Amino acid sequence: MSITFRFLAPLLLLPTLGLGAQTPEKKPAQEPAPPTTVELYQLAKNKAAHDNKRVLVMWTSAEGTTTKTLGEMLTRHRELATLVRSEFVMVRANGDKGSKDRSLAKRLGVKIGQGLPAISVFDGEGKLLAHEPASAWVGEGKLDPQLLTTTLQRLKPKPLDAELVLKDALATSAEGGKRVLVHLGAPW
Amino acid sequence: MNRILKKSYVLVKIDTDRMTNGEEVAKRLRKGEGGGIPWMVILDSQGKALINSDGPDGNVGCPVTPEEAAWFFTMLERTNKGLTDKQLKILRREHGAFAKSIQGH
Numbered sequence: 600m601s602i603t604f605r606f607l608a609p610l611l612l613l614p615t616l617g618l619g620a621q622t623p624e625k626k627p628a629q630e631p632a633p634p635t636t637v638e639l640y641q642l643a644k645n646k647a648a649h650d651n652k653r654v655l656v657m658w659t660s661a662e663g664t665t666t667k668t669l670g671e672m673l674t675r676h677r678e679l680a681t682l683v684r685s686e687f688v689m690v691r692a693n694g695d696k697g698s699k700d701r702s703l704a705k706r707l708g709v710k711i712g713q714g715l716p717a718i719s720v721f722d723g724e725g726k727l728l729a730h731e732p733a734s735a736w737v738g739e740g741k742l743d744p745q746l747l748t749t750t751l752q753r754l755k756p757k758p759l760d761a762e763l764v765l766k767d768a769l770a771t772s773a774e775g776g777k778r779v780l781v782h783l784g785a786p787w
Numbered sequence: 788m789n790r791i792l793k794k795s796y797v798l799v800k801i802d803t804d805r806m807t808n809g810e811e812v813a814k815r816l817r818k819g820e821g822g823g824i825p826w827m828v829i830l831d832s833q834g835k836a837l838i839n840s841d842g843p844d845g846n847v848g849c850p851v852t853p854e855e856a857a858w859f860f861t862m863l864e865r866t867n868k869g870l871t872d873k874q875l876k877i878l879r880r881e882h883g884a885f886a887k888s889i890q891g892h
Contacts, residue, residue, distance in 0.1 A: 649800070650800060650802070651802075651805075685804065685805060686805070758805055758807050759805075759806050759807070760806065760807045760808055761801050761802075761803075761806040761807065761808045761809040761811070761812040761813075762808045762811070762812060764799060764801065764806065765799065765801065765812055765834075768797045768799040769830070769832055769833070769834055771797045772796075772797045772830075772831075772832040773832035773833075775797070776868060777795055777796055777797050777832070777868055778795060778796050778797070778829050778830065778831060778832070778837065778866050778867070778868060779796065779797045779799060779829065779830040779831075779832070779834075780792065780796040780797070780798050780799070780827065780829050781799050781800075781801060781816060781827065781828050781829070781830060782798070782799065782800045782801070782825055782826075782827050783800075783801050783803060783813050783816065783817075783824050783825060783826045783827070783828075784800055784801075784802060784803075784824050784825040784826075785802065785803070785804055785824055785825075786802055786804055786805055
């Protein structure tokens with residue numbers, strides 16, 4: 600797991616309520632509220648910018664079984680799941696009409712329409728690179744993981760040169776009077 | 788944690804799988820010695836290694852246990868440029884919460 604993610608993880612821990620001002624007895628600590636989709640998208644965007652990845656938003660639908668099939672493909676299909684885990688930070692959002700997450704779509708400039716499930720891909724700056732409904736990857740009447748892999752291969756970021764990354768970091772540290780904390784790690 | 792760490796450090800991830808020349812840079816930083824990842828090293832602005840995540844009991848990796856965290860904070864205490872005791876205390880507290888959340892899974 601990326602240490603960056605681990606550093607970011609505490610941000611998800613929303614503050615819990617402590618003792619009431621006039622209550623002498625301890626109240627049980629409340630469970631922190633789960634992060635909203637907007638918060639998850641923001642964390643994903645930060646991580647994508649830091650790790651040279653893309654943000655993949657999967658717009659889900661409660662109707663039909665395609666959402667489940669697509670979700671399983673993105674997370675379990677060997678080649679596809681490896682590609683997603685290495686090059687993308689994935690966020691699931693409810694694309695159904697009336698869902699709260701629709702406001703996120705509007706904010707991100709995504710027109711979902713009726714084509715659900717779908718995926719949107721953004722760069723680390725939040726620029727929309729592509730939006731495609733699952734119908735784009737149908738071959739012989741069913742979702743074809745190879746077609747989706749081809750799409751995501753096209754959208755993945757160009758690899759950075761580690762020599763240049765380190766050189767830039769050293770230059771930045773010299774300018775700012777800082778040290779460089781280097782983390783050697785895998786994509787996840 | 789990043790907010791405080793960035794006051795004293797430029798944070799860099801070298802992804803040996805995805806980056807071109809990643810393996811070469813990793814080998815150079817580790818001085819040819821192999822080992823697992825994650826692994827960390829703190830450099831001065833000339834690229835000289837000041838300390839790395841190989842603690843008394845080996846690489847602390849992603850520091851979660853109290854022993855691993857202790858070495859991670861030794862790394863920070865020995866190399867930071869101007870972090871206050873208060874900031875280090877906040878880092879310890881936030882790291883503790885994070886470690887707890889990881890261990891809970």
